Amino acid sequence: MATKRDTTSHEAFTMKGGEGQDSYAQNSDHQRTGANITKNIMREAMAEKLDLQTLLLQNSCNTFRIADLGCSVGPNTFFTVQNIIDSVKLKLSDQSHEGRRGLEYSLEFQVFFNDHAGNDFNTLLKSLPEDKQYFAAAVPGSFHGRLFPESSIHVFNSSYALHWLSKVPKEIVDKNSSAYNKGKIYFTSEDKKVIEAYSAQFERDIESFLNSRASELVPGGIVTFLIPSVPPNSKNRFEANANIIGNVLVDMVNKGVISEELVDSFNIPMYMPASEEVKSLIEKNGKFRIERSELLLRLFTEQLPDVHSACMHMRAVWEGIFKEHFGEELVDEIFNGYEKKLAESTFLLDPSFKTMGQLFVIKRT
Amino acid sequence: MATKRDTTSHEAFTMKGGEGQDSYAQNSDHQRTGANITKNIMREAMAEKLDLQTLLLQNSCNTFRIADLGCSVGPNTFFTVQNIIDSVKLKLSDQSHEGRRGLEYSLEFQVFFNDHAGNDFNTLLKSLPEDKQYFAAAVPGSFHGRLFPESSIHVFNSSYALHWLSKVPKEIVDKNSSAYNKGKIYFTSEDKKVIEAYSAQFERDIESFLNSRASELVPGGIVTFLIPSVPPNSKNRFEANANIIGNVLVDMVNKGVISEELVDSFNIPMYMPASEEVKSLIEKNGKFRIERSELLLRLFTEQLPDVHSACMHMRAVWEGIFKEHFGEELVDEIFNGYEKKLAESTFLLDPSFKTMGQLFVIKRT
Numbered sequence: 133m134a135t136k137r138d139t140t141s142h143e144a145f146t147m148k149g150g151e152g153q154d155s156y157a158q159n160s161d162h163q164r165t166g167a168n169i170t171k172n173i174m175r176e177a178m179a180e181k182l183d184l185q186t187l188l189l190q191n192s193c194n195t196f197r198i199a200d201l202g203c204s205v206g207p208n209t210f211f212t213v214q215n216i217i218d219s220v221k222l223k224l225s226d227q228s229h230e231g232r233r234g235l236e237y238s239l240e241f242q243v244f245f246n247d248h249a250g251n252d253f254n255t256l257l258k259s260l261p262e263d264k265q266y267f268a269a270a271v272p273g274s275f276h277g278r279l280f281p282e283s284s285i286h287v288f289n290s291s292y293a294l295h296w297l298s299k300v301p302k303e304i305v306d307k308n309s310s311a312y313n314k315g316k317i318y319f320t321s322e323d324k325k326v327i328e329a330y331s332a333q334f335e336r337d338i339e340s341f342l343n344s345r346a347s348e349l350v351p352g353g354i355v356t357f358l359i360p361s362v363p364p365n366s367k368n369r370f371e372a373n374a375n376i377i378g379n380v381l382v383d384m385v386n387k388g389v390i391s392e393e394l395v396d397s398f399n400i401p402m403y404m405p406a407s408e409e410v411k412s413l414i415e416k417n418g419k420f421r422i423e424r425s426e427l428l429l430r431l432f433t434e435q436l437p438d439v440h441s442a443c444m445h446m447r448a449v450w451e452g453i454f455k456e457h458f459g460e461e462l463v464d465e466i467f468n469g470y471e472k473k474l475a476e477s478t479f480l481l482d483p484s485f486k487t488m489g490q491l492f493v494i495k496r497t
Numbered sequence: 498m499a500t501k502r503d504t505t506s507h508e509a510f511t512m513k514g515g516e517g518q519d520s521y522a523q524n525s526d527h528q529r530t531g532a533n534i535t536k537n538i539m540r541e542a543m544a545e546k547l548d549l550q551t552l553l554l555q556n557s558c559n560t561f562r563i564a565d566l567g568c569s570v571g572p573n574t575f576f577t578v579q580n581i582i583d584s585v586k587l588k589l590s591d592q593s594h595e596g597r598r599g600l601e602y603s604l605e606f607q608v609f610f611n612d613h614a615g616n617d618f619n620t621l622l623k624s625l626p627e628d629k630q631y632f633a634a635a636v637p638g639s640f641h642g643r644l645f646p647e648s649s650i651h652v653f654n655s656s657y658a659l660h661w662l663s664k665v666p667k668e669i670v671d672k673n674s675s676a677y678n679k680g681k682i683y684f685t686s687e688d689k690k691v692i693e694a695y696s697a698q699f700e701r702d703i704e705s706f707l708n709s710r711a712s713e714l715v716p717g718g719i720v721t722f723l724i725p726s727v728p729p730n731s732k733n734r735f736e737a738n739a740n741i742i743g744n745v746l747v748d749m750v751n752k753g754v755i756s757e758e759l760v761d762s763f764n765i766p767m768y769m770p771a772s773e774e775v776k777s778l779i780e781k782n783g784k785f786r787i788e789r790s791e792l793l794l795r796l797f798t799e800q801l802p803d804v805h806s807a808c809m810h811m812r813a814v815w816e817g818i819f820k821e822h823f824g825e826e827l828v829d830e831i832f833n834g835y836e837k838k839l840a841e842s843t844f845l846l847d848p849s850f851k852t853m854g855q856l857f858v859i860k861r862t
Contacts, residue, residue, distance in 0.1 A: 195646035240646040257637040269634040272622040281560035
């Protein structure tokens with residue numbers, strides 16, 4: 133019977149590295165489609181909201197610094213970063229008739245790729261685009277804390293990363309708490325106390341994320357982020373997925389493969405906020421103005437052609453945390469069970485279940 | 498018989514990663530002693546030569562940026578970087594009576610760890626000191642070219658890295674060249690044409706290194722580097738070592754284990770300059786003033802307690818390039834042969850053979 137491992141800290145959770153068939157690099161089309169859809173929106177937002185005069189000219193700064201937070205191993209991060217650079221260059225060339233010609237030729241870009249220290253940075257750094265026109269650096273550490281010197285970054289991006297919590301809320305693994313999440317690895321809409329604990333952890337995490345970015349941003353700099361969220365009047369697709377895996381684990385307890393305690397001590401350190409939730413947290417924080425907020429309605433619904441692909445995608449994202457807690461030898465059994473149950477379920481085809489991408493462009497006030 | 502691999506580019510050459518018994522991390526005491534010896538010299542040099550007024554206050558800059566070039570996987574790079582930070586802090590607190598109190602509390606440090614893209618950055622980034630008081634980033638790429646934006650770094654360091662050439666000089670692997678280095682993997686003092694080719698490559702590399710750093714340094718910034726060199730009136734210990742391995746390879750050709758062509762196409766992409774050689778190249782380049790130059794006479798002579806340790810050290814440094822060219826399956830045989838021949842040789846005990854560390858502190862003019 134497998135023994136307990138500590139997976140209550142976010143540090144343990146990283147995407148599957150390398151470039152193999154089951155790697156994140158090969159199973160992140162989902163995220164990439166999101167990047168494509170958001171490309172034009174981000175370009176527009178940059179064109180409208182980036183005040184290059186303030187950002188560069190007044191600071192006599194010749195370097196434009198970009199950071200992608202929760203970048204994983206590529207290639208999506210490379211497309212996103214290139215899109216930001218292209219947007220800045222476009223804006224610069226548009227402005228060059230205003231007497232600022234020259235800067236577009238001398239401006240240099242420095243890009244910081246951030247993820248947890250356990251991320252496969254070797255794969256990331258070996259696969260940097262050969263023709264990249266920027267200086268690249270990898271930055272290890274949690275984006276819930278400070279990662280960069282004060283006033284040093286012009287544009288932050290984070291795609292599909294802010295729904296990872298910094299840790300599992302402690303109440304839900306505390307046997308003496310009314311929010312103790314026994315026999316489950318996530319929650320359903322009935323588990324009010326568990327939902328509250330998740331929501332409160334998400335609030336703390338967003339707060340520390342925003343505070344850190346506010347310190348690190350150059351005045352006038354912006355943060356763009358894409359976070360999965362649940363739109364109004366929808367059921368939570370992510371929750372449905374997580375509970376299917378939870379059922380697989382309960383089956384494994386019943387078969388004596390793993391202990392009950394091992395399942396009780398495991399919870400998914402992710403939270404899909406409701407659409408309005410993120411907005412109100414940004415407003416409550418008060419350090420940023422929301423310049424743009426878009427619910428990308430068609431983002432997810434067209435992206436899961438079949439059960440196997442859906443399963444491969446979830447495995448690429450989740451395999452690391454399951455391996456850490458349950459042991460490598462059980463991962464195949466868990467995800468095979470998941471695929472089987474997913475095939476029997478109808479929620480993938482049920483339009484009332486949704487998890488959408490919500491894109492924010494926020495600017496330091 | 499093993500087949501030929503391309504090892505003419507520096508990109509292929511990285512230290513043995515991970516933390517195992519044969520890793521660079523476990524076999525770099527040699528380099529670490531160098532770092533300890535140079536610690537006080539660097540502190541003195543910083544105290545005397547760093548003009549923090551120019552570096553920080555005039556640029557209204559609150560971030561001090563340090564880059565270690567050719568950092569490998571640690572831990573030596575962490576000690577070196579900490580020494581630089583401590584030196585800057587010491588100088589700041591010395592200056593605080595001069596009415597600049599406050600900066601020592603608000604100054605933030607950002608440290609860039611650079612090595613080739615093939616370096617084991619995962620090991621490096623996972624082993625960053627837990628109590629580090631700086632923002633860390635890893636930067637992949639050759640320090641013979643540009644790695645950072647213009648005027649962005651305050652102090653560069655490079656320890657035991659500049660003797661790696663960007664590539665094997667092309668003449669010595671060209672059958673039609675008078676510098677063709679047949680049957681050897683390095684040179685002896687008789688091989689004038691080969692020496693010339695190595696020396697010319699080293700000159701080109703130092704030139705491009707200095708030009709890149711001159712662009713990247715903040716005005717008033719400094720570069721410290723420690724390079725192995727051969728002091729006046731000494732025999733070249735590195736050359737002796739390299740030729741012992743060369744003899745092992747020739748033996749393997751005679752036994753039919755590898756082809757003659759495989760040995761002819763392999764050359765060590767390192768060059769130990771004479772003490773005066775680096776100095777004259779810096780002067781010729783003209784972008785830096787030499788503030789300090791120290792031949793660390795006692796650095797290497799006390800550091801090789803026995804043949805096995807000496808062999809393990811060379812293996813940690815060289816294993817990568819031998820594996821790349823000759824194949825993993827032959828590496829044990831090569832280094833076992835090397836250890837055997839080294840035990841039979843007397844040069845380790847011969848005081849006329851030397852390779853010393855030469856420390857330079859140079860400042861952008």
